[in-house]
Amino acid sequence: MRTESSNTQYTMQEVMVAVAARQIRDGEMVFVGMRLPLLAFAVAKRMHAPRAVGLFECGLMRDEPAPELLYTMSDPPNIAGAIWSTRMINLMGMLQQRAVQLGMIGGAEVDGFGNVNTSYIGSRQRPTVKLPGSGGAADIASLAGRFLIIMQHERRRFKERVDYITSPGFGEGGDWRRRVGLPGGGPAAIITTLGTLSFDPETKEAILASHHPGVTPDEVCRQTGWPLRISPAVHETTPPTEEELAIIRHYDPKGFWTRP
Amino acid sequence: MRTESSNTQYTMQEVMVAVAARQIRDGEMVFVGMRLPLLAFAVAKRMHAPRAVGLFECGLMRDEPAPELLYTMSDPPNIAGAIWSTRMINLMGMLQQRAVQLGMIGGAEVDGFGNVNTSYIGSRQRPTVKLPGSGGAADIASLAGRFLIIMQHERRRFKERVDYITSPGFGEGGDWRRRVGLPGGGPAAIITTLGTLSFDPETKEAILASHHPGVTPDEVCRQTGWPLRISPAVHETTPPTEEELAIIRHYDPKGFWTRP
Amino acid sequence: MMGKVMTMAQAIGRFVPDGCSVLMGAALESLIPFAAGHEIIRQRRRNLTLIGPISDILFDQLIGAGCASRVTAAWVGNVSAGLAHNYRRAAEANTPHRLDIEDHSNFTLSLALLAGGLGAPFIPTKTLLGTDLLPGSQSFQLSSEPDTGAPLVNVQAITPDVAILQVQRSDREGNAHCWGNLGVSEEGGLASRGVIIVAEEVVSREMILSDPNRVLLPSAKVVAVVHEPWGAHPSPVQGFYGRDHGFYEQYHLASRTSEGFEQWLKGWILDIEDRTGYLARLPKDRLNQLKPSQRRLAAPVDYGY
Amino acid sequence: MMGKVMTMAQAIGRFVPDGCSVLMGAALESLIPFAAGHEIIRQRRRNLTLIGPISDILFDQLIGAGCASRVTAAWVGNVSAGLAHNYRRAAEANTPHRLDIEDHSNFTLSLALLAGGLGAPFIPTKTLLGTDLLPGSQSFQLSSEPDTGAPLVNVQAITPDVAILQVQRSDREGNAHCWGNLGVSEEGGLASRGVIIVAEEVVSREMILSDPNRVLLPSAKVVAVVHEPWGAHPSPVQGFYGRDHGFYEQYHLASRTSEGFEQWLKGWILDIEDRTGYLARLPKDRLNQLKPSQRRLAAPVDYGY
Secondary structure, three states, rough: OEEEOOEEOOOOHHHHHHHHHHOOOOEEEEEEEOOOHHHHHHHHHHOOOOOOOEOOOOOEOOOOOOOOOOOOOOOHHHHHOOOOOEEEEHHHHHHOOOOEEEEEEEEEOOOOOEEOEEEEEEEEOOEEEEOOOOOOOHHHHHOOOOOEEEEOOOOOOEEEEOOOOEOOOOOOOOOOHHHOOOOOOEEEEEEEEEEEEEEOOOHHHHHHHEOOOOHHHHHHHOOOOOOOOEEEEEEEEOOOOOOHHHHHHHHHHOOOOHHH | EEEEOOOOEEEHHHHHHHHHOOOOOOEEEEEEEOOOHHHHHHHHHHHHOOOEEEEEEEOOOOOOOOOOOOOOOHHHHHOOOOOEEHHHHHHHHHHHHHOOOEEEEOOOOOOOOOEEEEEEEOOOOOEEEEOOOOOOOHHHHHOOOOEEEEEEOOOEEOOOOOOOOOOOOOOOOOHHHHHHHOOOOOOOEEEOOOOOEEEEOOOEEEEEEOOOOOOOOOOOOOOEEEEEEEEEEEEOOOOOOOOHHHHHHHHHHOOOOOOO | OOEEEEEEEHHHHHHOOOOEEEEOOOOOOOOOHHHHHHHHHHHOOEEEEEEOOOOOOHHHHHHEEEEOEEEEEEOEEEEOOOHHHHHHHHHHHHHOOOOOOOOOOHHHHHHHHHHHHHHOEEEEEEOOOOOOOOOOOEEEEEOOOOOOOEEEEEEEEEOOOOEEEEEEEEEEOOEEOOOOOEOOOOHHHOOOOOOEEEEEEEHHHHHHHHHHHHHHHOHHHHHEEEEOOOOOOOOOOOOOOOOOOOHHHHHHHOOOOOOHHHHHHHHHHHHHOOOOOOOHHOOOOOOHHHOOOOOEEOOOOOOOO | OOOOOOEEEEEEHOOOOOOOEEOOOOOOOOOHHHHHHHHHHHHOOOOOEEEOOOEEEHHHHHHHHHEEEEEEEEOOOOOOOOOOHHHHHHHHHOOOOEEEEEEEHHHHHHHHHHHHHHHOOOOOOOOOOOOOOOOOOOOEEEOOOOOOOEEEEEEOOOOOOOEEEEEEOOOOOOOOOOOOOHHHHHHHHHHHEEHHHHHEEEEEEHHHOOHHHHOOHHHHHEEEEEEEEOOOOOEOOOEEEEEOOHHHHHHHHOOHHHHHHHHHHHHHHOOOOOHHHEEEEEEEEOHHHOOOOOEEEOOOOOOOO
């Protein structure tokens, strides 16, 4: 499922990795989640954020990406060469101390205020689908300076209101986070298989900021379960550069995470 | 200042070490304080409590006494060969978990309910003497299953009421500890340069249980700042045995702690 | 006096009774005590409360085998392959039976265990405010900062009956060295009433005491030491073996249906006597492939004086 | 860009301004950063808040030199020799000037720093109930368990401006190895806004990264790395030197009077330019006597895969 665009072939997962990587600023402390974020951290380090530091909730901190593909964050190549191998609570403590500028999480369902469900689809008592749960995602969403949501874009996943808030976005919008007492800044973007959504600074509604190459704004709206606002500045997502792709494929040569 | 008794010469500090050591039961976890308790732990391990474990608040746990005299608990011989070298809070956590059966503390002032002052003599605002403070003693007194107070016996130190409670004994007596919410069992004995005091199980008053060789009950009472009750079973303290003395002098050959 | 060193069957038989709460998978995706979990299944334990941050298919196996009536966790799934099918069936359809789920996040679970080890009733935090994990949960109490009135979540202490911790090496008393990401291994062990140490190697007391800062927790907590090489397979043990990713994938496929899981269970656990049998069933050369291709020794450290 | 490696004078000059709160002596009787404390005195810092569990004469020196207006500690004295004379003079007679004392126990100070590092407002405990440390203290709030009404003490978080931590070895970025009893080194470093690492040896990044479990805290916290051999003298550094007991005794005698202390201060700190001068003033052969007589190497650990 590769898309042709300009001269380069790439997958939507590769677009997502590149977009996520560009959100990492140099020198930032980044709480790196599973799967695509593992690659986004590596791309950012090699491209524009050489001084970024990655925190892995299993108890690791790295200032260099692991030299090979990680299937999980506790894989041996992630431990060897870490700058700190420690207890989970130390990293979570840094998150609550507001020392972590950026976190990345996945999700099964998201709504128009960036609230994420990874727990129960349907009722809690008798769910239609029992999802794995929070892991560290709810902590990242609660406490990180800002966070990215990285998801498959499908209408059934992009719901007006999620069945269950696992990882808090902007709740009911406006100043909800402040009212409930959440210290973190909330979601900065939803990076999907179709485009990138950002948030209205006032109302905290999700807004279509860019659509990926080969995808129209209309298609994005059709795959979204609420009337999605489109930014006046909406544009096509800058596709991954050759350099970005080279890094992604260096780390994931067989496309375990990027060629689903 | 040695005392002749039976055929053996020993100091009052050596008596105190032996008496304290005998309070350590086999298999117990013991929070070992500074100075004489360091020696008492070694004596107990060699004599009757081979399976006792010593906890040192600086962050060490040992199941063998250090091979040489310790001036402080962080001295290198106490670290090498420890069974755990860790953070202070882990040992304090075990104390609060009620996993520690016995602790030993010193003191500058004590009263008839076993409350210890190591903070302020006179008023807090303008003390006559500023003492060093709690260290870990208040924690041991609050949380250990039971604890020993090891002190110089002088009338100015044995006061009807201490100026300041640093390490809580039985407060005002009776069920005071329960009322204020302290989980530990309180003091088991005050081991002094003149004798040993235990506590009335009901009223929690200190009672003279034994007077050291060469000391009369009367002398103990004269050096105590309140009318000291004397146990009907009062007796002369069993002096340190040759074996106990040999161990003490093996660890403190120059009498740094035991020949003041 | 019987020592602490015993077989896995003895350790599980004596220290993991029906109805107890057991902490496993404390190091997250590494050092998962699969051999212990499999023995729990073989001994047909019932009504266990499983406690762990994430479990990467171990809890799924225990749930599918009917051992658990309650799970206290932040995440239950298959990290590299997807959802946990038995967990889903239990939550969605009470298959094989009803399962109570006490939802945590990784932070709150580690705070709960930290509180347990400190003997503190709770630790306050600001994580999870506004989320659906809070309402109706026994794990959390809403509170507020005395000064500012700002909302707080008081995370209640957890004190498991027993923790099963996989380590690289231990002496016969349970003085153990463990390295790599620690997750909640230390907090979990300290919070638990007893600890079963599962060790790749049983070594001398002298070796362990040569490096007391590497010791995981006090051996006074340890009730059993099980020498079980490859006891964490398919999860990795730094310095000993890597992660068997394919095994997770195969389990994911096999456990899609109850029937498929039953068959997997029979083949990999029930029809097998112990870990030796399990290892023998792995494809030839699999273990060799997982062994380290390179040594990476830690720089020397001198405790001399 | 200036790196993190700098002289002690530079580190204290830049990161320990007048009026700041500074954590020292985190490892209790070992690894006390005396060289850093002496430089603070030489630079005549004023109105510092000194934070540490016990300080074994370092705080006494800083108080006597007039650097501190506040002490937050569990114990201030001379562990092997007795009371702290300058501390007494300050508390009893406002000499050299008034000193505010915030009394802690070792447990509450470690809980306060733990809370600081966790970003938690407080941690509840049952220690100190009924004691005179509680009334009127800003460090503690009386509270009660929501369920049972049982009394609790909420220990308020402490977040020092800077922690000064002595370690055995560090790389140039502040990735540091530390061994021996840790006291509150980890909690204290994580709670502080910045950390000054004082290292016996500055070593390669590769050496530190060969053993990431031995790393004390994230180098992102470290603002300065000072290479200062013998920087902890007269306190011990495992593997490097033992404790100079006689030095503590001599200080105890010298500091009995204000005049005696002034003379000590002049001789050992003010009239000396830096640590090299201090070491040169020690009796011949003293350093040799304190050096380890035997190596005790930790057993090898393999991070290979």
